[in-house]
Amino acid sequence: MKLKKGDKAILLVILIFFLLSTALTFYNKNGSDNKEALIEVEGKVIKKIKLSQDMEKEEFHLKIDDTKFFYVIAEEGKIKMEQSTCPNQICVKTGEISEVGESIICLPYKTAIYIEESGGGKN
Amino acid sequence: MNKKILAVIFLIIILAITGCNSEENNRRARKTEFFMGTVVEVILYGDEEDLAKDKREKAFTKVFNEIRNLEEKFSVEKINKEHPITLDEEKTYLLRKSLYFSEITDGAFDITVGPLVKLWNISPGEDNKVPEKEEIDKVISLVNYKKIKTVAPGIIHMEDKGMFVDFGGIAKGYAADKVALILREEDINSGIINLGGNVYAFGEKTWKFGIQDPFMKRGDYLGVASLKNQSLVTSGIYERYFEENGKIYHHIFDTKTGYPVENELLSVSVISEKSLDGDALSTAAFALGLDKGIKLLENFQGAEGIFVTKNNEIFLTSGISKEDFQLVERGKYEIKKR
Incomplete structure (x- = not known):
């Protein structure tokens, strides 16, 4: 299956969102665990x-x-x-x-x- | 120091709101011990190098040795053991300061208040009761700083039997000032000293302190005071009191009547350069009431006051700026002009 340009963009956005939210969760958790x-x-x-x-x-x-x-x-x-x-x-x-x-x-x-x-x- | 003898501010109410976000590399080191009938906290603040283990341990040791030393030296029993009383240089200095505060407060601050404090013996949670009027009348004549006579340099005589000297209303402030001096000598850049409510913020950093809302549980503050190389001492009717027949009897006494002070005030917080001044002035300003208390502080160089009344009003002396004191938002208190 070949991804179109638009699909890639969506994937990228999802990936960034995912990374960000993980980072945030980690950060928060870290904050309270301290x-x-x-x-x-x-x-x-x-x-x-x-x-x-x-x-x-x-x-x-x-x-x-x-x-x-x-x-x-x-x-x-x-x-x-x-x-x-x-x-x-x-x-x-x-x-x-x-x-x-x-x-x-x-x-x-x-x-x-x-x-x-x-x-x-x-x- | 005999803890019964605090005709003084007891615990204030500090919540050190550490604003260390902007200096992320800085750390704090704290040491707490129980002295002078209260809790003594010393917090040092700085970078890795400032708080290197050897350095901070040396500073802590020096500070707590000094406080232990002062506690012993100024214990009521020790000072009044023999009569006439012999005072060394340091005690003579404190006596001179005390008498000065008695003079400018018309006796609202008085280091001979001890017999009265002893008679009432207000200790929360224990069996407290209002003394008989005759007992109070008997004791009240013993409370008068004018009856301390210097008979020779460093030797004082008390005119009446039963009188005694108690530096409890000023010694904590004095100790806080002395600790700040030691920390500077030890090359500590910044920190907080808390001697049972006598707070001193030293160094180049501005520290914020919450002032307790008298009606809320401890830790709920009504406003925030910013201090830099300054002391904060609060005297109030809460924390140390008992109730009898629906009436509250607290620990700051009217040296004229022998009963707890009754006026429009809930608390007075004094911000000053010297904690010794704040210690004496907060007690005196509280006892004098709103008008005279404000006047006292306006006339005193190097001290400002925050007065909280029973009507949820707050009055500030003229030297307090918007940066120095901020009300908590949506609180029930209101800053009023006099």
């Missing part, structure tokens, strides 16, 4: 969680000591302190965070969650 939640107790990173839209939901108890607990939920690129045994509950009221530079801070338990770019300056 985020990481760092859970820090007294300034030390104790856990890292990759955040992305299609991540698997993670929920767990974070034990500071025998009486101090958090319940943390991470899903769909967001993370939050669902529950805390701390007195002021500011960490819980902060709600969910999802952007690089955002943080959840619990002063009484000296615990923080930060969102950073993966492989950023911190190591």
Whole structure:
């Protein structure tokens, strides 16, 4: 079968469209895959969680000591302190965070969650 | 520093909106520790070379050692251990600054407020109650900076028993200024220091900070302030308060009545060259109320203010340009002229 000029042009357009959309998807995915939640107790990173839209939901108890607990939920690129045994509950009221530079801070338990770019300056 | 003694701004509310799109090769390095009863964040910003591991670790170590040092040095227990109180050069400097702010604010800022703060002991989530009137009356006479007498250079005497000195209303600002100095010495080009809400943006880059909407959950901001080699400190009635019989009791006290300040304001944010100034001025401007607070800042060289009222109005001092502060679009707040 021989392609006419017009067919070639259409194919070319389709090809470009395909490439572009793949590139865009890849780019977007890359963008959201770049985020990481760092859970820090007294300034030390104790856990890292990759955040992305299609991540698997993670929920767990974070034990500071025998009486101090958090319940943390991470899903769909967001993370939050669902529950805390701390007195002021500011960490819980902060709600969910999802952007690089955002943080959840619990002063009484000296615990923080930060969102950073993966492989950023911190190591 | 005794965290109960913050007759001071507690957590502001900063959301560092990092505008690093234009400088793609630049990175950030952050270190967070808990000091002075609050959270201390230091963020360094620069290219690969600026943030080389050795260099940044050295800077972080120096900074956090200094803060640890200041925390210990300015702890209320330590300063008031003996009477009369002996002050070294650094403490004498802070005392002089404090008394200066007391003078220009007619006592709205006062480093002898400690007994009052201790009596109220406002700590969110715990068992808070309004003290008896008699208790307040007893304590209020102990709150008066004029009763601090210098008996010899570096030695001060308090006129009444039960009085004590607390630099908590100014020490965080002082520490932020000092940290900025250290980072410059370490040849760091740009970054942010956040001492529990005392924010200092240093270096050649302009940083944008969100100012918290008092009525929304944390992280929802009402406007954005742009800072370059400047500090931002906010004092407000939210974050640290309790409710009794439907009335809110917050942590900034009227040094004349002994009760939490009651006026038209929700918060005051001060942008200043020195964080020490912002620390004292934001507390004082809040306590003085809208009119007197604006006057205070207009008369002060090197400080500007953003006043948020209970009627959803925002008042700016005359030195704040459109670039310095922008309202969030479609927000409920409105900038008004005085």
